[in-house]
Amino acid sequence: MEVQKSYKVAKSTVNAQLYGGIGVAIFLLVAILTIRQMPAYPLGFVLVLIGVGIWNSSRSAVTCFNDYMEVKLAPISSLHLIRYRDIVRLDQSNKKYLAIDYLADGKEKTLKLPWPFIEKGAKNSLIAFLQEQQVT
């Protein structure tokens, strides 16, 4: 399967996760080393955040192939596989996300693609691509 288009996670999101996580980790490390009986486990939560940031920096949130698209928004969120011919409608009424109504297992489902989460410039390009696929 040939990749037609792919859209990465927005840099602002990745930076917030990475640098925010590193900042809090340093703060916690100093606190653990200076305050008596300071538990170390909150550091684990921050390490997960940094891990998610690293994972997000190298992957595509939306990948469009010849006949279908793959959407995976977070490490533990479900994978959405959508055939272009199963797309019922694209709802652009909300500025914050694109709602894709599609058929899966005979039922209509809705996938909300949050624009702030996806790289800049993806909005127009992805909508144009999906509309083109719907027509053809």
Next chain:
Amino acid sequence: MNNAKIWISVVIHLLLFLTLLSEGYPDILVAVMILGLLFNAAGILVSYVASLKVGSGLYIAGCVVFFPIGVIGMLGARQTLDDARRKVFFQEMQ
């Protein structure tokens, strides 16, 4: 659920539980961990015997108790579900 992450996480959860047990932590914490381990075991069992989706859900619920290290197991279970979904999707496409 034939994923290395799942088995690695089960070993980590067991080690964590045994460490807490030997260190004399409060009983409530130990009880919660036992519950998490039971959910993990039930998840693995159900995924093999009945439904992969339900089994993965149970396994993930058990991993929540062990957060943040439980993330490894959550990732493994999710990966298994995604692989199964991908397999069904491609079969339908052909």
